[in-house]
Amino acid sequence: MSVTFPRGFRASSLSAGMKPSGKPDLALLVADEACSAAGLFTTNAFAAAPVKLSRKRLSHGLAQAVLANSGQANAGVGTIGDRDATASTAAAAEALGLSPDLVLACSTGVIGEPLHMTELLAAVPGLVEALSDGGGKAFAEAIMTTDTVSKQAKAEYGPYRAGGCAKGVGMIAPDLRLATMLVFVTTDAPVPPSEIGRLATEILEPKFEALTVDACPSTNDTVLLFASGEAGGEPVLPGTSAWDQVAEAVDEVGESLVQQLIADAEGVTHVVIVQVFGAATTRDARVVAKAVAESPLVKAAAFGGDPNPGRILQAIGSSGAEFLPQAVDAAIGDVRVIAGGEIPPSYREDGVELAREEMKKPEIVISVSLGAGPAESRALGCDLSYEYVRINGEYTT
Amino acid sequence: MSVTFPRGFRASSLSAGMKPSGKPDLALLVADEACSAAGLFTTNAFAAAPVKLSRKRLSHGLAQAVLANSGQANAGVGTIGDRDATASTAAAAEALGLSPDLVLACSTGVIGEPLHMTELLAAVPGLVEALSDGGGKAFAEAIMTTDTVSKQAKAEYGPYRAGGCAKGVGMIAPDLRLATMLVFVTTDAPVPPSEIGRLATEILEPKFEALTVDACPSTNDTVLLFASGEAGGEPVLPGTSAWDQVAEAVDEVGESLVQQLIADAEGVTHVVIVQVFGAATTRDARVVAKAVAESPLVKAAAFGGDPNPGRILQAIGSSGAEFLPQAVDAAIGDVRVIAGGEIPPSYREDGVELAREEMKKPEIVISVSLGAGPAESRALGCDLSYEYVRINGEYTT
Numbered sequence: 001m002s003v004t005f006p007r008g009f010r011a012s013s014l015s016a017g018m019k020p021s022g023k024p025d026l027a028l029l030v031a032d033e034a035c036s037a038a039g040l041f042t043t044n045a046f047a048a049a050p051v052k053l054s055r056k057r058l059s060h061g062l063a064q065a066v067l068a069n070s071g072q073a074n075a076g077v078g079t080i081g082d083r084d085a086t087a088s089t090a091a092a093a094e095a096l097g098l099s100p101d102l103v104l105a106c107s108t109g110v111i112g113e114p115l116h117m118t119e120l121l122a123a124v125p126g127l128v129e130a131l132s133d134g135g136g137k138a139f140a141e142a143i144m145t146t147d148t149v150s151k152q153a154k155a156e157y158g159p160y161r162a163g164g165c166a167k168g169v170g171m172i173a174p175d176l177r178l179a180t181m182l183v184f185v186t187t188d189a190p191v192p193p194s195e196i197g198r199l200a201t202e203i204l205e206p207k208f209e210a211l212t213v214d215a216c217p218s219t220n221d222t223v224l225l226f227a228s229g230e231a232g233g234e235p236v237l238p239g240t241s242a243w244d245q246v247a248e249a250v251d252e253v254g255e256s257l258v259q260q261l262i263a264d265a266e267g268v269t270h271v272v273i274v275q276v277f278g279a280a281t282t283r284d285a286r287v288v289a290k291a292v293a294e295s296p297l298v299k300a301a302a303f304g305g306d307p308n309p310g311r312i313l314q315a316i317g318s319s320g321a322e323f324l325p326q327a328v329d330a331a332i333g334d335v336r337v338i339a340g341g342e343i344p345p346s347y348r349e350d351g352v353e354l355a356r357e358e359m360k361k362p363e364i365v366i367s368v369s370l371g372a373g374p375a376e377s378r379a380l381g382c383d384l385s386y387e388y389v390r391i392n393g394e395y396t397t
Numbered sequence: 398m399s400v401t402f403p404r405g406f407r408a409s410s411l412s413a414g415m416k417p418s419g420k421p422d423l424a425l426l427v428a429d430e431a432c433s434a435a436g437l438f439t440t441n442a443f444a445a446a447p448v449k450l451s452r453k454r455l456s457h458g459l460a461q462a463v464l465a466n467s468g469q470a471n472a473g474v475g476t477i478g479d480r481d482a483t484a485s486t487a488a489a490a491e492a493l494g495l496s497p498d499l500v501l502a503c504s505t506g507v508i509g510e511p512l513h514m515t516e517l518l519a520a521v522p523g524l525v526e527a528l529s530d531g532g533g534k535a536f537a538e539a540i541m542t543t544d545t546v547s548k549q550a551k552a553e554y555g556p557y558r559a560g561g562c563a564k565g566v567g568m569i570a571p572d573l574r575l576a577t578m579l580v581f582v583t584t585d586a587p588v589p590p591s592e593i594g595r596l597a598t599e600i601l602e603p604k605f606e607a608l609t610v611d612a613c614p615s616t617n618d619t620v621l622l623f624a625s626g627e628a629g630g631e632p633v634l635p636g637t638s639a640w641d642q643v644a645e646a647v648d649e650v651g652e653s654l655v656q657q658l659i660a661d662a663e664g665v666t667h668v669v670i671v672q673v674f675g676a677a678t679t680r681d682a683r684v685v686a687k688a689v690a691e692s693p694l695v696k697a698a699a700f701g702g703d704p705n706p707g708r709i710l711q712a713i714g715s716s717g718a719e720f721l722p723q724a725v726d727a728a729i730g731d732v733r734v735i736a737g738g739e740i741p742p743s744y745r746e747d748g749v750e751l752a753r754e755e756m757k758k759p760e761i762v763i764s765v766s767l768g769a770g771p772a773e774s775r776a777l778g779c780d781l782s783y784e785y786v787r788i789n790g791e792y793t794t
Contacts, residue, residue: 043715045714045720046714046722047714073707076710076739078739110707112739219714300786300790309509310472310509314441314615316442318441325443326475383790386783386786388693389781393698
């Protein structure tokens, strides 16, 4: 399981004392050699210091290690943040005997509180000592904040393995802890540095882009992909069957992590999957999928188990996507709720009860067809529950 | 009070039997003569039939009456909707002895259910008979759906009067009833048809644009402005002191209605006012104000009374507006929570408790300065409460 399933990776974690709970809070993932690596990062203008550092160091498509901590987000602290991100990765690089340029950083936790550097620096040597090729599980557990379970996945296609772990999505704990999503995916396929970015943007980006719990991109969201090449063989290039195998393995790991993340979202009682077809552009498809999945009215309806085509219509209509209203169809499960831009008479006759049954399912699937082109997308969301309001509103008492 | 406070307007309402509750559901506002009129309409692609009809008929800046109903939204019903909007305004025009082109329509209620035309048409003659120059209150009450109180306002500057009423904002009742906002503003100033649109877009649009309860623009949202000219005098043109007086009166009415609407929003326990200064463009200022006011994390924090600068930072940063992160300041009330793009040490020292006091107020004011230019805007929102989730999620049982 997890990031050490593919050959050529070791990982470790320990309790450095950066989290008040005393739980594991510092984790390290290391490849045996410098390897191909790519990252997807938050678009938030207040990107955290580790995001800026990792983005910069990945410009050549190479990395060998990532130091991840939970407890402090290292965001919203000004230049102290940059200094600490540089110093902590330098410490890891030194203990590993690597160039600092090959060490990335990820942080999750309190915004506006500087990294607890004394504890972090003291823990680095022990972290390096603890590295093992079975350390993926420990790594996955140390990056958890309010996650109730750790998220790990693995897949194997042909000669190639992929593994991964993740934390986050709409998890907000006391004291300014924000909803950071961190995702780490590894593979032992020999994907060259020039192509690793493509694997990340084509396979992983749409998957994690589709996730939406509360439409609030964190300052720290990061998805990292590493390819060690330890599976051996020729470099894997796009357009080959080898590429398809790697892509399949990475896709399976990404899909599993996405599903685990949404299932553990805050206060979730129903997962809401919105599939959009027939859009003029992929962007339009995404915009509509997110508009429906992020609508507080649709989310509240999902919580209450109420099919409510008017709210779906409203969300599609205000998305800003291009389409002809009279060409729009939608269904909840397999119950048609919008036909030709209208709520059809058949819906009021016997569709309501059928749709109500669909809304009781743990996974509610809303399909939208825009009739405007060939593009499609999906969004994975969840309902808006009392528990969400409680977690995010009442934790000060 | 209300729309009949200015000279030259009469109004009425009655129970036509279109609402199951039997409460007043049909309302008529009529000017003594054809008068200058302008409308602001929803941008939702599934605009309701009455929206399309009114938008078209206002293209010359003239109207004399508006027929408004509650109970059915006349949206999501296809061509039946257009037919019914045309037929119902034709009936009102005939009973009033007017050209149908001078009669507008507004609807609010169930999406996807056709207008109850039999009841509506039977009620029109009685509605005309009941018209009176004190009918504004009755008009305001008949357009209510889940509003707990009717919203009415009046103002007088120099020789000019303005009056208005409104319903809606995030009010969703059982059976697909959506969050339609309807606003009617009248004045007796002689604003010519060529300038009435400017008065609507300059004074009323930013005000009602700023309102946000759940970021879900309805299919039926409409703001109508009528100027009868019955106050007499020369045509009022922009750039004159007369224009300033009319603008002031309309502004005061609009502001009062906005405040009444947000105070009656669903499940509201705190109003959240977000003021944005120093934006490069008005659009940027609006985008940031809405991003903060609509963030479910900020809304839940407002419900819980928790000052949470990290969430404000997150919302500003993901808004898409142009600014330098290190130039951004923010305050809750007068407590500085972001300074130079960081959560300042002073906040953690003694700012937290002071900010917590600010969050207990019924009106929470969040100020953001982007340091990027001269533009400003504001958004009026509210907290995300259990009651919101209950109203919108649990009404099927």
